[in-house]
Amino acid sequence: MTEIEKTLDNKSVRPTAMRILIYKFMAGKQNAVALTDIENAFEKAERTTLYRTLKTFEEKGIVHQIDDGTNISKFALCQPGCNCEIDQDLHLHFHCGQCDKTVCLTEHKIPHINLPAGYIAEDANLVIKGICDSCSDH
Amino acid sequence: MTEIEKTLDNKSVRPTAMRILIYKFMAGKQNAVALTDIENAFEKAERTTLYRTLKTFEEKGIVHQIDDGTNISKFALCQPGCNCEIDQDLHLHFHCGQCDKTVCLTEHKIPHINLPAGYIAEDANLVIKGICDSCSDH
DNA sequence: AGAGTGGTGCAACAGAAGTGCATTTAATGG
DNA sequence: CCATTAAATGCACTTCTGTTGCACCACTCT
Ligand SMILES: [Mn+2]
Ligand SMILES: [Mn+2]
Ligand SMILES: [Zn+2]
Ligand SMILES: [Zn+2]
Numbered sequence: 001m002t003e004i005e006k007t008l009d010n011k012s013v014r015p016t017a018m019r020i021l022i023y024k025f026m027a028g029k030q031n032a033v034a035l036t037d038i039e040n041a042f043e044k045a046e047r048t049t050l051y052r053t054l055k056t057f058e059e060k061g062i063v064h065q066i067d068d069g070t071n072i073s074k075f076a077l078c079q080p081g082c083n084c085e086i087d088q089d090l091h092l093h094f095h096c097g098q099c100d101k102t103v104c105l106t107e108h109k110i111p112h113i114n115l116p117a118g119y120i121a122e123d124a125n126l127v128i129k130g131i132c133d134s135c136s137d138h
Numbered sequence: 139m140t141e142i143e144k145t146l147d148n149k150s151v152r153p154t155a156m157r158i159l160i161y162k163f164m165a166g167k168q169n170a171v172a173l174t175d176i177e178n179a180f181e182k183a184e185r186t187t188l189y190r191t192l193k194t195f196e197e198k199g200i201v202h203q204i205d206d207g208t209n210i211s212k213f214a215l216c217q218p219g220c221n222c223e224i225d226q227d228l229h230l231h232f233h234c235g236q237c238d239k240t241v242c243l244t245e246h247k248i249p250h251i252n253l254p255a256g257y258i259a260e261d262a263n264l265v266i267k268g269i270c271d272s273c274s275d276h
Numbered sequence: 277a278g279a280g281t282g283g284t285g286c287a288a289c290a291g292a293a294g295t296g297c298a299t300t301t302a303a304t305g306g
Numbered sequence: 307c308c309a310t311t312a313a314a315t316g317c318a319c320t321t322c323t324g325t326t327g328c329a330c331c332a333c334t335c336t
Contacts, residue, residue, distance in 0.1 A: 014333085016283065035323080046285055051324070053283090069205045069263050071292085072323070094257060110264070111249050118271025119232060125207055126248070126264045133256025154301080154314065173292080184316050189293075191314090209324085210292075 011060040018045075022053055023062070023077075031101040032066050032074035032093070068095040068102040068127050076104050090124050096132035103132065149198040156183075160191055161200070161215075169239040170204050170212035170231070206233040206240040206265050214242050228262050234270035241270065 001009075004023050008015040025041055026033060035054060039045050054075050057063040064082070066074040082089040090110040095102045110126045142161050146153040163179055164171060176188050192213050195201040202220070204212040220227040228248040233240045248264045 014282075016332090018284075047323090048286080048325085049284055056283095067205065067207045067209070071205065071209050071211065073209065092251065094253070097260065105254065108251065108253070111251075113230065113246065113249075113264075113266060115232070115246070115266065116243065116271065118274050119266075120269040120274050121266050122235065122268040124264070124266050126251075126262070128251060128253065128257075128259050128262050130260035131258040133254065136256050136258050152302080152313075156315075185292090186294090186317080187315055194314095 008062070011062050013056060013060050013062065018049055019053055019057075022050065022057075026063065026075070026077050031103045032068070032076040034072050034074050036072075064089075066093050066102060066104070067125055068093055069129065070095070070100075070102075074102050079104075079106050082106065090126075092126040092128060094132060095127055095129045096135055097129055098131055098135040101132060101134075102127075146200070149200050151194060151198050151200065156187060157191055157195075160188065160195075164201065164213070164215050169241045170206070170214040172210050172212050174210075202227075204231050204240060204242075205263055206231055207267065208233070208238075208240075212240050217242075217244050220244070228264075230264040230266060232270060233265055233267045234273055235267055236269055236273040239270060239272075240265075 002020075004020050004027075005015040008019060008023065013019065021042065022038060025038060035047065035050050038050050039047055054063060054065075058065055058075070061078055063075045064078055066076060068074055078089070082091075089106075091104060091106045092108050092110055093102055094105055105128075110124050113121070113124070115121055140158075142158050142165075143153040146157060146161065151157065159180065160176060163176060173185065173188050173192060177183050177185055192201060192203075196203055196213070199216060201213045201215055204214060206212055216227070220229075227244075229242060229244045230246050230248055231240055232243055243266075248262050251259070251262070253259055
């Protein structure tokens, strides 16, 4: 049993061939991926399978969905310490307008916001747009 | 020349009948609207016209586009003091999971975030999800 | 081996976003 | 006021993402 199989098993997700491939693909990427990205990465991939796999992964806390403002859902593996299911790991995301990549800034949490009376916060999404470190000549 | 016509004229947008109607509709709403919302509000509305009108409005700083995480673009009129075009009026938005309405919290600005080295911020989007004041029994 | 559960593949659909082009509308100049 | 002309609109069509139904396949458990 490989490391990935163990990870999936821990989250009660049956480690099928396809799921392991998808997990591996996402683990190898530094940035969040869209469903289409995965689809293009494999010749023999069904969009539906990917779609449902990502949904399963999300429900089981293996990946989290990211809305980076492009109106295309992105997904990224949850980090070891990230409790996405429970109290939401409210880290922020960065979307680069140049390379169009979206990355998790896991260390940077969303600050607490005071809302007007009557408003109850349950979740938050903060996306910074700009130029990423790869695209800026830093 | 009505107040609305003056507003459009100030932003160098020709105040056509349709544009005035759309502007009025948005001004009467307390929440951000989707293109479909406007389409449904008028019997005789072409989606394309609405689409291009909103785009024009956005380019001229009359409305700003809001990405509230539903993957459906919402639009809201810019407030008098809001400089959406220039240095981005970084107020936050609230999306209610119950009534599905999205509102501008114009008074609540997005706090400054320190990014890792190499990252250059140009824009930011912060959406809080939860229960709005109308839906909570405040 | 057979039953049963869950995963996958295929087809089809829904909805939003976007484009090309013909036609209408409205501002402008004579 | 009418003709000219550019902008705005209406219509048809396309693309892309997301989503569902259903049949088939794979694995597990008895
Ligand atoms: Mn993330
Ligand atoms: Mn707003
Ligand atoms: Zn970049
Ligand atoms: Zn509400």
